[in-house]
Amino acid sequence: MKFTHVGECRPEVMDELTQEYQPQEYAKSILKSFDHFLGIVKAQQPKTLAEYVANLEKRYQQFMKSDYLSLDESDVSPLITELIHLREYPALARLYLNYRFQLLQLAKETKWKSAKVKIILRTWMRARYLPVYTNLRILTETIPREKAIQLFKDFINDYMQKRIAEMDDRFQTLEELREFLLNVEKWGIVTNISEVKDGKLITRRDSCLHHSLLADIPDEELKFLVCCYGDYEGVQSFNKHFKLTMNGTLVAGDPFCDCVYYDTRITKDFKHPSKEFFDSIWPLADKE
Numbered sequence: 001m002k003f004t005h006v007g008e009c010r011p012e013v014m015d016e017l018t019q020e021y022q023p024q025e026y027a028k029s030i031l032k033s034f035d036h037f038l039g040i041v042k043a044q045q046p047k048t049l050a051e052y053v054a055n056l057e058k059r060y061q062q063f064m065k066s067d068y069l070s071l072d073e074s075d076v077s078p079l080i081t082e083l084i085h086l087r088e089y090p091a092l093a094r095l096y097l098n099y100r101f102q103l104l105q106l107a108k109e110t111k112w113k114s115a116k117v118k119i120i121l122r123t124w125m126r127a128r129y130l131p132v133y134t135n136l137r138i139l140t141e142t143i144p145r146e147k148a149i150q151l152f153k154d155f156i157n158d159y160m161q162k163r164i165a166e167m168d169d170r171f172q173t174l175e176e177l178r179e180f181l182l183n184v185e186k187w188g189i190v191t192n193i194s195e196v197k198d199g200k201l202i203t204r205r206d207s208c209l210h211h212s213l214l215a216d217i218p219d220e221e222l223k224f225l226v227c228c229y230g231d232y233e234g235v236q237s238f239n240k241h242f243k244l245t246m247n248g249t250l251v252a253g254d255p256f257c258d259c260v261y262y263d264t265r266i267t268k269d270f271k272h273p274s275k276e277f278f279d280s281i282w283p284l285a286d287k288e
Contacts, residue, residue: 001202003192003281009207010188014122017186021119023104023112027079027097030131033159034096035083037135040155042085045143052142053089059138060095066108068101069094096131103127125213133217133226140222152225160233169239174201174263177238192281199266202273204281205257211250224252231259241265245272 042049069076076094080087087093101112104119104127119127139148171177174196181193181203189209194202210227217223228249235244243262248254258278262270 001197002195003202003204004182004194005190005192005282006182007184007190007207008188009190011207011209011212013186013188014125014209014213015120017121018118019121019124020116021104021124022116023101023106023110024079024114026104027076027100027112030100031076031079031083031086031093031097034093034135035080035086036159036162037155038085038089040151040158041139044151044154045147048143052139053092055138055142056135057089057092057095059134060092060099063099063102064095065102068098068106068108068110068112100127100131103130121209122213125209129210129214129226133214133222136222136226137219149221149225153229156225156230157233160230160236164233164236164240167237169241171238173239174199174242174261177201177242177261198269199263200269201261203257203259203261204278205250205259208250208257214251220251220253224249227251228257235261239263243270245270247272248275248278 038049038053041052045052076097077087077090079097080090080093083093101110103123104117105123106112106117110117136148136152139151142148143151171180178193178196178201181191181201184191187209188207190206192204192206194200210223214223214227228246228251231246232244235242238261241264243264245260245262247258249257256278258273258275260272
């Protein structure tokens with residue numbers, strides 16, 4: 001099978017790319033997701049929810065360096081009025097939102113309800129993943145780790161399915177997805193991308209922004225869940241007929257990310273290629 005090698009490993013791209021955000025809209029989005037997560041915890045572990053919330057509040061209080069909400073009205077209740085789980089815990093909502101703003105490195109004079117800010121990619125990604133990692137980490141310290149991990153998987157699957165249901169197909173074919181994946185150079189990512197054959201598209205990613213960004217976090221299993229697990233369901237945001245298999249990821253400590261995309265309208269053969277097959281794809285990023 002023919003592969004195309006694209007990209008150059010450039011972690012510094014995370015300090016070059018910026019995007020403009022409105023903190024209040026950002027707050028609404030992340031609080032909605034957090035509320036969804038608390039709902040899954042409440043449904044599966046109702047007797048430990050109060051303990052879990054208390055543990056989260058304690059941890060986020062320890063993280064707090066500045067009160068980023070103080071320049072505007074500090075009451076977050078208008079943001080959580082329609083969030084049926086989080087509205088029961090306004091103190092947690094306030095601590096959580098403050099930590100997210102802290103990770104975004106908002107200037108202390110930022111009026112978060114009206115301002116627009118530019119955030120570099122590195123900062124935005126840390127603000128996206130670290131709080132979710134913290135939520136999962138604290139859950140593993142509150143209930144048995146195996147139960148916590150399964151609960152988090154259930155949350156990701158349910159959350160992604162609800163989001164996908166609201167989306168239109170982004171790509172009509174795997175060929176269109178391939179053209180998109182070939183344009184990864186601006187992200188500083190090294191990828192080997194196959195041709196589309198028999199309803200399958202194979203990629204091996206030899207560098208990953210998440211891997212370099214979260215290198216200071218030692219728990220590879222939880223990092224994988226936070227950064228990569230959603231890809232299994234998330235592939236349907238490209239097209240509801242697409243499916244993904246993936247056995248290894250850089251975040252989880254593997255030498256590369258091995259991904260196969262399928263168009264289920266064409267194939268039902270979801271057998272993932274062997275590691276030896278992916279090893280044979282040139283070039284290996286760490287090969288001399």
